[in-house]
Amino acid sequence: MSGFLKRLPMAAGVAMLFSVGATADPLPPDATYRPLPTLPFSTVKAADEAQKAQVLQRQQTLLTERYDTADHPIPNVMMSGGRKPVQAGVRVKLPAGVTWDSLAALSPDQIRERDLLPAGFMPLPHVKQPTGGQVFPNQQIEQMRTLESRNLQRFDVDFDLQDRFTPEFPPPIFLTTHPELGDVSRGQVLSIRNFYETMNGIITPVQMEGLRLLLTPFPQEEFNQTEDRKSAEPSMGVACLDCHANFHTNAAFHLTPDVRPQSARFRLDTTSLRGLFNQQIHGSKRSLRSVEDFTEFEQRTAYFNGDHVSATRKGVNLPDRPNQVAMMAQMQNIIDFPPAPKLDPMGRLDPSKATEQELAGERVFMGKGRCAECHTPQTAFMDNNMHDLKLERFYKIGKTVNDLVMLPDGPIKTFTLRGIKDSPPYLHDGRLMTLADTVEFFNLVLGVKLTQEEKDALVAYMLTL
């Protein structure tokens, strides 16, 4: 076939080019599929352990260069469980010589050419980009060690963000089926050991079975029994709620498993499962169309960093769609947002309950700030769409930071803003630490030139949602 094409006269050069393309050499054989380990487990473990301090130090250096990580809580503002303060202020550091206002006055081209985009607005690398995989915060690791004698610690990396920039732990649980009960978590983190007694009488048999499955550990890329793992002992695996703790999030993170091949994958901050019942698309980039699809695929490929081939040799769990998946979905679908007493049924502030500043914030949100064009109050502050914010207008692409290549994010799903004060860090990769950071981010990205007063009002407003 190719020989025949090559002998054709050079009539249509362009067509010829494509015919050659089809027979051309591909990229390296492991550009798409993950290579298997080449060294024995003990050697890999020793090497990883020897490097761990250096790996963590490098990440800490990046974080302190990007963010002000000091403890400045907003006075009298707690997350929904009432136990953890919400952090105040813009934490992304500015490059020398600019202010937020002078930056916002520049065009995207000027910011790019002068290299002025604050580094904290850029994609956030995983602690160890080439290895990637799931990383759990220490509180989760400790809880699972105590409750289940299950070890979620990795020997190559640790969780990198400070505790003050992660959600309240354990997060409260609100059910759509029992608004009258409020938080049903009893202040504990759900585990396979305590879920039955906690939820007995509150949920249905089908939901209970779904919950059991969501709490049952199954093999995962870094936590399994083969030599291709990052847990010291052969591991029992990972449960869904190890990341979606109490159906919210504990800020565990991952490299996006299956939207790009290994070398270009990006960090993903665990999303909350609150309000899942209202979402039409799932995942920041995957846009799966049902909770069932997402549930099925989490264990099938996401657990294995997107490589279903690698999954098979580690004992992947393929939950049965009509039975198990449906029950897991039914459980997830009754998780509600935290109550927002100042919102009316249409998601608008009730003027008799809101402060002047909060109402001013809503006006900015609906008007000059343009936020509501995507975060529509009536549909739980989403639009069930993905949008390309085109951040690459502001920076030169292709630079590598801690082994992550800075590439355009492309379209990302609009996240809900209901209960938003409960789920730092923000954006799909957790690159922003506070709500004030998100306001500066969108002020720049949307070019809306908000005043300081308007920015403060927006933050005050988002705290009510």
Place this chain on the structure above:
Amino acid sequence: MRCIIAAAPIAAVLLSLPAAAQQAGNPAAMAPGTAQTSPGTPAPHEMNQQDRLFIELATAGGLAEVDFGTLVGKKAGSNAVKGFAARMVEDHAKANQKLEALAKAGQVPQPKDLDAEHKDLRGQLDKASGADFERLYILGQIRDHQKTAQLLEWEIGSGQDPALKDFAMETLPTVLDHLRAAQGIASQLTGQASLATAAPVSGAATPKP
């Protein structure tokens, strides 16, 4: 272990690179018997399979860039394509030099001639003329720069030798810039809407859309 004594001129080139990639990737992928300065840190210029394949493929790509670019200098009509090709010759000649030093340091043999794919394309370019020639060249450039960007990303993630990874990191932004420049010219040549991303191209060869 291979014993490596870096010659002085090689060392000079290597020193000019940023020392960004001191850390090895996932040690699970390290070749057995790799000399290490400390556990998990390969000795300088200890290369894994990926490094070696990278050198081979990147060398082949670099050779073709300079070869085609020189040909375009002689055959093309439009200034946009000529300017682009001149930039390819200049940028890739520089990169090829650096890569050569690194390959020598790691004792990895480099291909000397165009690979089969590029020989084939060169044959077609030789026969084509006028607008056909320019299109064939530019569309080939888009494809080659896409592949090169993938290759560089792959080396950054899977490679082992810090100096080689630094080379890949340093080269990638330029290659992406070339890609967008080629896409810009292609949309000019074909009269189509821009194929490039939102980030405009820097550098002199930028065509005005």
